[in-house]
Amino acid sequence: MKATIITIGDELLNGQTIDTNSAFIAKELNKIGITVFQKWAISDDENEIKEALKNATQKTSIIIFTGGLGPTNDDITKKTLASYFNVGYKRDEETLAHVAQIFAQRNKPFLAINEAQADVPTNCTVLFNASGTAPGMWFDDNGVKIISLPGVPNEMKHLMTVQVIPRLLEAFTLPIIIHKHIQTVGIGESFLAEKIKDIEAEMPENVKLAYLPNFAKVHLRITGKGENEIELEKLTSLYHKLIADRVAEHVYSLDERSQIQVVSDLLIEKKKKIALAESCTGGYLSQLFTSVAGSSGYFDGGAVVYSYDLKHKFLGVSNDLLNSVGAVSEECVEAMVKGLLNVSTADIGVAISGIAGPSGGTEDKPVGTVWIAVGNREKMISKKHQFFKNRNINIECSVVMALEMVRVFLMKE
Amino acid sequence: MKATIITIGDELLNGQTIDTNSAFIAKELNKIGITVFQKWAISDDENEIKEALKNATQKTSIIIFTGGLGPTNDDITKKTLASYFNVGYKRDEETLAHVAQIFAQRNKPFLAINEAQADVPTNCTVLFNASGTAPGMWFDDNGVKIISLPGVPNEMKHLMTVQVIPRLLEAFTLPIIIHKHIQTVGIGESFLAEKIKDIEAEMPENVKLAYLPNFAKVHLRITGKGENEIELEKLTSLYHKLIADRVAEHVYSLDERSQIQVVSDLLIEKKKKIALAESCTGGYLSQLFTSVAGSSGYFDGGAVVYSYDLKHKFLGVSNDLLNSVGAVSEECVEAMVKGLLNVSTADIGVAISGIAGPSGGTEDKPVGTVWIAVGNREKMISKKHQFFKNRNINIECSVVMALEMVRVFLMKE
Numbered sequence: 001m002k003a004t005i006i007t008i009g010d011e012l013l014n015g016q017t018i019d020t021n022s023a024f025i026a027k028e029l030n031k032i033g034i035t036v037f038q039k040w041a042i043s044d045d046e047n048e049i050k051e052a053l054k055n056a057t058q059k060t061s062i063i064i065f066t067g068g069l070g071p072t073n074d075d076i077t078k079k080t081l082a083s084y085f086n087v088g089y090k091r092d093e094e095t096l097a098h099v100a101q102i103f104a105q106r107n108k109p110f111l112a113i114n115e116a117q118a119d120v121p122t123n124c125t126v127l128f129n130a131s132g133t134a135p136g137m138w139f140d141d142n143g144v145k146i147i148s149l150p151g152v153p154n155e156m157k158h159l160m161t162v163q164v165i166p167r168l169l170e171a172f173t174l175p176i177i178i179h180k181h182i183q184t185v186g187i188g189e190s191f192l193a194e195k196i197k198d199i200e201a202e203m204p205e206n207v208k209l210a211y212l213p214n215f216a217k218v219h220l221r222i223t224g225k226g227e228n229e230i231e232l233e234k235l236t237s238l239y240h241k242l243i244a245d246r247v248a249e250h251v252y253s254l255d256e257r258s259q260i261q262v263v264s265d266l267l268i269e270k271k272k273k274i275a276l277a278e279s280c281t282g283g284y285l286s287q288l289f290t291s292v293a294g295s296s297g298y299f300d301g302g303a304v305v306y307s308y309d310l311k312h313k314f315l316g317v318s319n320d321l322l323n324s325v326g327a328v329s330e331e332c333v334e335a336m337v338k339g340l341l342n343v344s345t346a347d348i349g350v351a352i353s354g355i356a357g358p359s360g361g362t363e364d365k366p367v368g369t370v371w372i373a374v375g376n377r378e379k380m381i382s383k384k385h386q387f388f389k390n391r392n393i394n395i396e397c398s399v400v401m402a403l404e405m406v407r408v409f410l411m412k413e
Numbered sequence: 414m415k416a417t418i419i420t421i422g423d424e425l426l427n428g429q430t431i432d433t434n435s436a437f438i439a440k441e442l443n444k445i446g447i448t449v450f451q452k453w454a455i456s457d458d459e460n461e462i463k464e465a466l467k468n469a470t471q472k473t474s475i476i477i478f479t480g481g482l483g484p485t486n487d488d489i490t491k492k493t494l495a496s497y498f499n500v501g502y503k504r505d506e507e508t509l510a511h512v513a514q515i516f517a518q519r520n521k522p523f524l525a526i527n528e529a530q531a532d533v534p535t536n537c538t539v540l541f542n543a544s545g546t547a548p549g550m551w552f553d554d555n556g557v558k559i560i561s562l563p564g565v566p567n568e569m570k571h572l573m574t575v576q577v578i579p580r581l582l583e584a585f586t587l588p589i590i591i592h593k594h595i596q597t598v599g600i601g602e603s604f605l606a607e608k609i610k611d612i613e614a615e616m617p618e619n620v621k622l623a624y625l626p627n628f629a630k631v632h633l634r635i636t637g638k639g640e641n642e643i644e645l646e647k648l649t650s651l652y653h654k655l656i657a658d659r660v661a662e663h664v665y666s667l668d669e670r671s672q673i674q675v676v677s678d679l680l681i682e683k684k685k686k687i688a689l690a691e692s693c694t695g696g697y698l699s700q701l702f703t704s705v706a707g708s709s710g711y712f713d714g715g716a717v718v719y720s721y722d723l724k725h726k727f728l729g730v731s732n733d734l735l736n737s738v739g740a741v742s743e744e745c746v747e748a749m750v751k752g753l754l755n756v757s758t759a760d761i762g763v764a765i766s767g768i769a770g771p772s773g774g775t776e777d778k779p780v781g782t783v784w785i786a787v788g789n790r791e792k793m794i795s796k797k798h799q800f801f802k803n804r805n806i807n808i809e810c811s812v813v814m815a816l817e818m819v820r821v822f823l824m825k826e
Contacts (some may be wrong), residue, residue, distance in 0.1 A: 284696070287696040290719065
């Protein structure tokens with residue numbers, strides 16, 4: 001089963017907006033065994049929309065539009081769909097009540113232009129949009145499903161998850177799809193492939209392995225496609241276990257959670273609080289922890305100690321140490337953790353100090369040299385990493401490796 | 414003049430990769446007066462590539478491909494282009510020497526598969542890729558310019574800027590385009606529009622105004638299109654000045670620099686060092702400062718003080734104060750700045766404390782309440798902001814408003 005994604009909006013064509021919607025839609029479709037044939041970004045233009053719709057109808061059985069559903073004149077998707085199907089409008093009372101309520105809550109006048117958001121082409125099924133004012137629409141054109149969703153990401157995501165996926169599962173006889181995950185860290189894609197090539201080679205046709213690399217991490221996704229759910233669960237579980245066992249030393253998760261979520265969950269489970277001392281990562285790891293809602297329960301805070309002075313003042317790292325071995329050293333990161341645990345009541349301290357680049361490298365400590373220490377009041381682990389030449393890549397990799405060191409440390413607690 | 418952008422790669426269709434390339438390309442084309450007609454994402458499939466190329470050739474005079482130029486078998490763009498034009502290959506010696514050198518530097522064996530990266534269709538002009546191993550290619554098909562670029566973002570950007578734009582300017586008689594910028598903060602798009610509607614209404618046909626909103630900021634871009642550069646410079650400067658004067662109190666930049674760059678440049682100019690104390694923004698502002706290479710010259714560091722305990726321990730905020738007025742208060746952010754300037758030798762301190770949400774709000778201090786203080790050892794400015802219900806939006810807005818307060822503070826120094 002194949003789908004075409006058509007994103008509508010001038011802002012996608014002038015470079016103002018980066019389209020993240022279509023990647024989300026593609027992922028959701030993939031999960032239920034629907035492949036995306038192509039993605040087209042077109043402008044808010046009636047002829048372009050109609051031509052794209054005609055073309056897509058000839059190529060795929062599912063067409064998903066996003067965008068062009070706002071109340072203003074430049075949004076013409078709904079009007080164009082009504083004209084394409086040569087139908088008039090009906091008023092959706094549930095949507096009308098919902099939109100009226102939103103305006104009442106915001107103390108804004110409810111104008112005719114807003115009321116019209118509840119009017120939809122007579123031949124469509126309304127996809128009720130609890131997250132916004134523009135309803136989604138579902139059309140059946142001789143078996144081809146045509147779906148129109150708002151372009152606002154959280155509204156699109158809501159409708160895609162709650163309305164579109166269940167209806168697609170109902171409308172089509174789709175194969176059963178089972179995904180299994182193995183997330184690894186600290187080993188390159190090609191080395192990983194080399195380690196498991198015999199397992200990969202003997203996988204049957206209906207089981208696929210995808211490598212999804214992301215900085216120092218590789219996410220392995222096993223996808224089984226079939227008709228018998230029990231058989232398929234057995235088969236995918238077998239390969240999941242075979243691969244997970246083979247690369248066990250590099251695995252940080254056997255499910256889909258993000259790395260920060262894995263570590264956060266572990267902190268909650270082990271009832272530990274963490275504090276950070278960041279130099280070259282400049283607050284990035286703190287920001288990552290606090291991006292998780294509820295992090296105040298286990299994240300104490302930290303120090304962004306870019307200067308020698310703050311390393312000394314906030315964390316008590318001695319000037320002698322800094323002037324002798326320097327900030328990018330085992331001694332310094334360990335002193336940073338000790339200082340952190342002196343000041344804070346956190347159970348675990350993490351320190352990162354390195355040379356992110358582009359400048360600042362020396363022969364001994366080239367750009368990409370990063371020391372990381374993780375410790376509590378009894379023990380400490382520190383490790384030197386040699387990353388790359390690129391500033392952003394070095395910052396990303398530092399954070400990934402620090403989180404992995406925290407995870408390993410916590411597992412032994 | 415119109416262009417079609419065609420991105421090639423299965424990773425764009427299964428949701429694994431978010432396409433940022435095409436937005437960059439669109440922006441660069443727009444700057445020189447070329448409009449993007451449509452963007453198509455297609456898979457690494459010979460027939461799809463050929464069909465897309467045929468369609469695009471009928472619609473636009475410029476076609477830009479990205480992706481599918483790697484050395485492995487799944488990358489077929491080059492092969493498909495040679496087959497489309499029915500031509501053989503020639504070896505580009507400059508590329509060969511360049512690729513050989515890259516492999517020598519990395520101490521990797523230089524295989525036939527890598528040598529083949531220097532082979533290109535006989536009818537193409539090579540776009541030398543100093544940033545990578547796959548050369549770009551430029552074809553002329555009866556006046557239609559067909560350009561193939563690698564999908565790796567930094568390689569694509571390099572070729573687009575250094576090779577493609579200059580050649581397009583030479584190949585076509587394009588109108589002269591002049592852009593002027595007015596970047597505002599703390600005023601909504603619709604209020605801004607209301608303030609300048611009379612100026613906007615009297616703009617001539619060839620001068621356009623775009624509103625580019627981004628959290629608490631709106632970037633106004635004035636674009637003039639014409640044939641006489643001197644006239645056009647006069648005309649766009651006139652509207653630039655009229656609008657900039659009208660909304661002066663909200664303007665933080667009259668050029669294209671990012672907000673963090675504007676503030677960083679000002680710190681350098683005024684020879685001031687800055688330190689941060691972040692609560693609800695959790696290190697995001699620190700991370701933003703340190704994302705600018707060279708920031709160690711003016712960024713001292715900061716404290717991410719999520720807990721009461723660290724507010725007290727790192728910054729000396731008294732427990733009495735925290736227990737009476739709470740962390741989200743004028744008293745607290747001012748005490749945080751004072752504490753920061755006590756510990757650090759920085760000239761300017763910034764403190765942010767608020768309730769980002771989703772939980773933690775009270776009747777007095779609902780989610781979205783954020784206090785920000787900026788001060789030096791003589792004076793202090795603090796301000797309460799009321800943002801929104803969404804955690805990420807609140808964090809983003811806090812950082813934007815803190816940077817604006819720093820800018821205003823520095824301007825008065």
